[in-house]
Amino acid sequence: MKDLYPLGETPPTGRVPERMIAATIRRERFGEPKDAMIVEEVPTPPVGPGQVLVWVMAAGVNYNMVWASLGRPVDVIAMNRRAGSTEDLHVGGSDGAGIVWAVGSRVRGTKVGDEVILTVSQWDERSDDVRLGTDGTCSRSTRVWGYETSHGSLAQFAVVDDYQVHPKPAALSWEDAGCFSLTAGTAYRQLCGWHPHTVSPGDPVLIWGGAGGLGSMAIQIVNQLGGVPVAVVSDGKKAEHCRSAGAHATIDRQVFQHWGPMPPGDTPKDLRQWQVGVRRFQQAFWEVLGERRSPRIVLEHPGSATLPTSIAVCDLGGMVVTCGATSGYHADLDLRFLWMRQIRLQGSHMANTRQFRSVIALAGRGSLDVCRTGTYSLAESSTAHQLLREGAQMGNLAIRVNAPAA
Numbered sequence: 001m002k003d004l005y006p007l008g009e010t011p012p013t014g015r016v017p018e019r020m021i022a023a024t025i026r027r028e029r030f031g032e033p034k035d036a037m038i039v040e041e042v043p044t045p046p047v048g049p050g051q052v053l054v055w056v057m058a059a060g061v062n063y064n065m066v067w068a069s070l071g072r073p074v075d076v077i078a079m080n081r082r083a084g085s086t087e088d089l090h091v092g093g094s095d096g097a098g099i100v101w102a103v104g105s106r107v108r109g110t111k112v113g114d115e116v117i118l119t120v121s122q123w124d125e126r127s128d129d130v131r132l133g134t135d136g137t138c139s140r141s142t143r144v145w146g147y148e149t150s151h152g153s154l155a156q157f158a159v160v161d162d163y164q165v166h167p168k169p170a171a172l173s174w175e176d177a178g179c180f181s182l183t184a185g186t187a188y189r190q191l192c193g194w195h196p197h198t199v200s201p202g203d204p205v206l207i208w209g210g211a212g213g214l215g216s217m218a219i220q221i222v223n224q225l226g227g228v229p230v231a232v233v234s235d236g237k238k239a240e241h242c243r244s245a246g247a248h249a250t251i252d253r254q255v256f257q258h259w260g261p262m263p264p265g266d267t268p269k270d271l272r273q274w275q276v277g278v279r280r281f282q283q284a285f286w287e288v289l290g291e292r293r294s295p296r297i298v299l300e301h302p303g304s305a306t307l308p309t310s311i312a313v314c315d316l317g318g319m320v321v322t323c324g325a326t327s328g329y330h331a332d333l334d335l336r337f338l339w340m341r342q343i344r345l346q347g348s349h350m351a352n353t354r355q356f357r358s359v360i361a362l363a364g365r366g367s368l369d370v371c372r373t374g375t376y377s378l379a380e381s382s383t384a385h386q387l388l389r390e391g392a393q394m395g396n397l398a399i400r401v402n403a404p405a406a
Contacts, residue, residue, distance in 0.1 A: 030071030058178030096153030169364025201226030
């Protein structure tokens, strides 16, 4: 048996070579994804009890690898070494699809040869909090696979825990199956996971970054639930993409200038200007919605640039739910809006097994378009992630790993 198989060549079923090809990040290359990510040969990760080794056919492009490339706000290599990794590199990728190649002891529900989708949420099923009924994503043991682990899906082989493996719907191509689970699962949990603030028929929902992978999934999920999705975009092409995904309307954020932290209270002129910008944005929402109703749910992820506005425009008794901070982690808000309007500010992280299975089923029966707008080779991983970093992509992007080119 060979020690390494080139891309495009498949090893005999069940045979695991010692080395594999992967898109890697090393500390000395930290910086923009276009410079940080390089394809090289690395050791194939071992398979432990309860784990599954997958021959990766396709993977997704997500912001985890942007943060990992930059080396900030967390040095992922140092973080993983503190957790026990002995490697001085990082193989990212937090969603994907492929063929089960080997299984460890105590694996349930899958076998060698199964075609599967991989999901990002990872936790220790033996931890006390999980055994006592805690949602795995809220466990103290929770980790982001492909970010808080040293190996993810941007490689010929990937190791996951068995509950991260889901049957791949036959209707999905490898590229479609590999590119959407993280964004769709995250959006589904934001919109359906925080009772009683779940989307009900007729609910207006404001979706930031509507043309991205998360936004494209959220628009469709809101529609599935009977809500009214209004997407924020930065240009006409992205507005068209959102409308094709089912957005009721779009708002162009480029016509507003008040983004960023709230001015402090001791600068009344600046504060008034910010308040005028917020009111104009709220009026724009009412106008495109067609009625004077504020969003019951605001789906957040930009962070510092938008959170103050999200809190200010959310409806009385509504919820602002956030899963990220692509514009920065430090955000201000006016607490008076929060308590006087009784607004819920909710953090939401990834999705649990049942939620992932729900969105995979939606995609499998054609009720959710995965919105794959681009496909790249493993060697082009750095290019694809740079597009994400610059906000130039729409929908979800796929990385073709072992899947043959169409």
